[in-house]
Amino acid sequence: MTQAKTERTPGKDAKKDAMKALRAERAQWVGPATAKAAEHKKAQKAIRACLAQASATPPEIAAATGLAPDTTLWLLASMKKFGEVVEADKTGAYYRYALAAQAPESGEG
Amino acid sequence: MDSAAHSPQDSPQVVTGTGGTGGMGVFDALVIGGGIAGLQTALDLADQGYSCAVVEKDASIGGAMIRLSKVFPTLDCASCITTPKMAAAAHHEKITLLTCCDVDRLERVNADEDGGSLVATLTQRPRHVDIEACIGCRKCEYACPVLTPDAEQGGFSGRKAIRIPFSNAIPQKAVLDVEHCMLCGKCAEVCPTQAIRYDQKPEQLRLEARAAVLATGFRLSPVADKRQYGLGAIPNVIDSLQMERLLAPHGPYGRVLRPSDGMIPDSIAYVQCAGSRDASMGVGYCSRVCCMYAIKQAMLLSGSLPLADITIYYMDIRAFGKNYEQFYQNAKAMGIEFVKAKVASLDPTEGGAVTVHYEDQTGAGVATREHDLVVLSMGMLPGWQPGQVCPVAIAADGFIDTVAPKTLPSLTAMPGVFVAGAAAGPKDIVDTITEAGGAAMQAAKYLAARAANAGLARTPQARTEKASIQEASHG
Ligand SMILES: Cc1cc2nc3c(=O)[nH]c(=O)nc-3n(C[C@H](O)[C@H](O)[C@H](O)COP(=O)(O)OP(=O)(O)OC[C@H]3O[C@@H](n4cnc5c(N)ncnc54)[C@H](O)[C@@H]3O)c2cc1C
Ligand code: SF4
Ligand code: SF4
Numbered sequence: 001m002t003q004a005k006t007e008r009t010p011g012k013d014a015k016k017d018a019m020k021a022l023r024a025e026r027a028q029w030v031g032p033a034t035a036k037a038a039e040h041k042k043a044q045k046a047i048r049a050c051l052a053q054a055s056a057t058p059p060e061i062a063a064a065t066g067l068a069p070d071t072t073l074w075l076l077a078s079m080k081k082f083g084e085v086v087e088a089d090k091t092g093a094y095y096r097y098a099l100a101a102q103a104p105e106s107g108e109g
Numbered sequence: 110m111d112s113a114a115h116s117p118q119d120s121p122q123v124v125t126g127t128g129g130t131g132g133m134g135v136f137d138a139l140v141i142g143g144g145i146a147g148l149q150t151a152l153d154l155a156d157q158g159y160s161c162a163v164v165e166k167d168a169s170i171g172g173a174m175i176r177l178s179k180v181f182p183t184l185d186c187a188s189c190i191t192t193p194k195m196a197a198a199a200h201h202e203k204i205t206l207l208t209c210c211d212v213d214r215l216e217r218v219n220a221d222e223d224g225g226s227l228v229a230t231l232t233q234r235p236r237h238v239d240i241e242a243c244i245g246c247r248k249c250e251y252a253c254p255v256l257t258p259d260a261e262q263g264g265f266s267g268r269k270a271i272r273i274p275f276s277n278a279i280p281q282k283a284v285l286d287v288e289h290c291m292l293c294g295k296c297a298e299v300c301p302t303q304a305i306r307y308d309q310k311p312e313q314l315r316l317e318a319r320a321a322v323l324a325t326g327f328r329l330s331p332v333a334d335k336r337q338y339g340l341g342a343i344p345n346v347i348d349s350l351q352m353e354r355l356l357a358p359h360g361p362y363g364r365v366l367r368p369s370d371g372m373i374p375d376s377i378a379y380v381q382c383a384g385s386r387d388a389s390m391g392v393g394y395c396s397r398v399c400c401m402y403a404i405k406q407a408m409l410l411s412g413s414l415p416l417a418d419i420t421i422y423y424m425d426i427r428a429f430g431k432n433y434e435q436f437y438q439n440a441k442a443m444g445i446e447f448v449k450a451k452v453a454s455l456d457p458t459e460g461g462a463v464t465v466h467y468e469d470q471t472g473a474g475v476a477t478r479e480h481d482l483v484v485l486s487m488g489m490l491p492g493w494q495p496g497q498v499c500p501v502a503i504a505a506d507g508f509i510d511t512v513a514p515k516t517l518p519s520l521t522a523m524p525g526v527f528v529a530g531a532a533a534g535p536k537d538i539v540d541t542i543t544e545a546g547g548a549a550m551q552a553a554k555y556l557a558a559r560a561a562n563a564g565l566a567r568t569p570q571a572r573t574e575k576a577s578i579q580e581a582s583h584g
Contacts, residue, residue: 019294063110073368074267075256095373
């Protein structure tokens with residue numbers, strides 16, 4: 001069993017090595033992209049946690065999460081595109097946003 | 110129509126590219142630019158039996174028009190008109206579409222041998238996706254963890270590092286950009302057809318044809334060029350193409366909201382001639398469509414936000430086309446306020462509003478007003494600067510020069526090379542389509558004369574035919 005785990009499968013290894021080489025070659029982009037993805041993942045997690053309580057307007061979400069209001073709206077629009085949040089009712093001059101029931105996960109983002 | 114009579118190079122339209130190892134192809138005509146002008150030209154040529162390659166720099170054909178909401182003066186849905194043309198071009202057996210392509214060189218070779226050929230050398234940028242294998246399922250897009258501003262939505266929402274460019278893009282094939290990719294491998298894991306190619310390289314393509322039509326359109330003058338209007342840094346000051354996305358049915362928010370915080374705007378202003386008729390920006394000409402698109406957007410806004418105040422600050426309204434004046438009068442009747450004024454500057458205001466400083470030209474002098482959202486009616490700049498790439502002549506305004514603007518408006522200074530649409534100067538869709546039809550007709554006439562000449566080569570009539578080619582090419 002242990003042997004099977006460590007056994008080298010040439011096709012897979014070649015692919016892994018190729019990806020490793022590409023990562024090194026594209027380090028100038030891979031690093032910042034990874035950092036951005038981590039930042040957005042954290043922000044989206046905070047938005048999900050806020051919306052899990054109740055639907056909210058972008059300024060309310062921004063206040064609850066500490067995110068800037070424009071970033072909050074940008075993330076909400078992105079999450080809406082991938083079916084994670086939906087527009088709910090209106091409060092004053094703002095729409096409220098809610099988590100979509102059984103929405104498909106938009107990557108790990 | 111008997112295509113063989115016109116199209117002796119009927120069969121060899123082979124191009125590989127998009128993941129093969131370079132490629133080449135021989136066509137009757139090359140169309141550079143896959144906007145509405147390029148598509149209409151290609152369709153009109155292909156329907157006459159001529160084989161065409163449409164070379165597009167973006168990942169999808171469709172140009173500006175597929176990105177618009179509705180179009181003046183009819184208020185038809187832009188996508189409803191453009192998508193069928195895009196699909197017709199994609200399915201036409203005489204049309205080959207090449208996306209993600211940069212033109213490195215377009216020149217005539219062997220000109221003294223019966224007119225020679227036009228040769229285009231292209232670089233096709235990698236999509237990092239096998240275009241034959243990709244079925245457009247978007248599984249990669251859903252799996253990708255990287256979000257980056259989506260230029261297709263005015264930057265108002267995010268898109269993934271790998272994605273289908275937009276919902277009605279043609280081809281419906283994914284594209285991955287390495288600048289935003291963290292090479293996590295998730296897209297390859299979920300792709301049902303193993304279409305991802307992380308190591309795809311740019312490819313060189315060589316296309317040969319007897320005629321070419323330049324349909325490279327326009328780009329919007331950048332907001333960041335105008336210091337008085339905030340260089341693009343004032344929140345809630347957007348450009349007119351961004352407003353098209355806010356108004357579009359598949360727009361970033363699904364409705365018009367203020368980008369700084371999602372507020373439903375109560376008051377929206379348009380600043381006309383923001384990027385035209387302005388020597389300080391190097392754009393001395395009128396961009397012709399800005400008055401009409403601002404009026405159109407204002408009408409659409411008053412439909413979607415009936416309680417909002419909509420103001421258009423203008424120097425003079427240029428409603429030049431058929432039914433356009435009526436369109437303008439209708440907008441006034443709907444309650445849209447037209448203020449004859451030159452906007453001097455814009456300032457951000459606490460709370461997200463924008464202060465507009467303007468000089469009222471009806472005598473009220475210098476004044477100030479606040480609006481929740483300000484739209485800059487930016488002008489049109491040439492979409493392509495051929496520079497060293499192609500020896501076609503350029504006019505003083507930077508657009509492609511037309512040598513007989515009154516009698517044969519699609520003729521350029523380069524024999525066998527024609528121009529259509531906004532590539533020759535700012536124009537609306539009606540004029541673009543009309544001109545595209547004219548360019549196709551001129552190119553067809555030129556090709557027919559060339560074919561006749563080839564058939565008669567080295568006969569006593571050859572000289573006469575050569576003269577007729579020159580006439581077709583130069584009016
Ligand atoms: C905000 C706004 C709203 C508008 N609304 C309306 C309206 O309601 N009604 C109306 O009639 N008109 C409207 N217009 C005008 C309309 O967009 C143009 O008339 C039309 O898009 C011109 O089509 P075109 O094909 O000439 O250019 P484009 O649409 O610009 O297409 C050119 C194509 O060529 C490609 N290209 C450029 N350079 C190269 C190159 N070197 N190699 C390969 N490909 C290249 C581009 O990527 C693009 O796909 C509007 C314009 C704006 C800015
Ligand atoms: S998952 Fe594969 S087949 Fe589906 S869109 Fe992405 S690349 Fe194409
Ligand atoms: S490899 Fe790149 S494009 Fe693919 S899912 Fe990861 S980050 Fe996205």
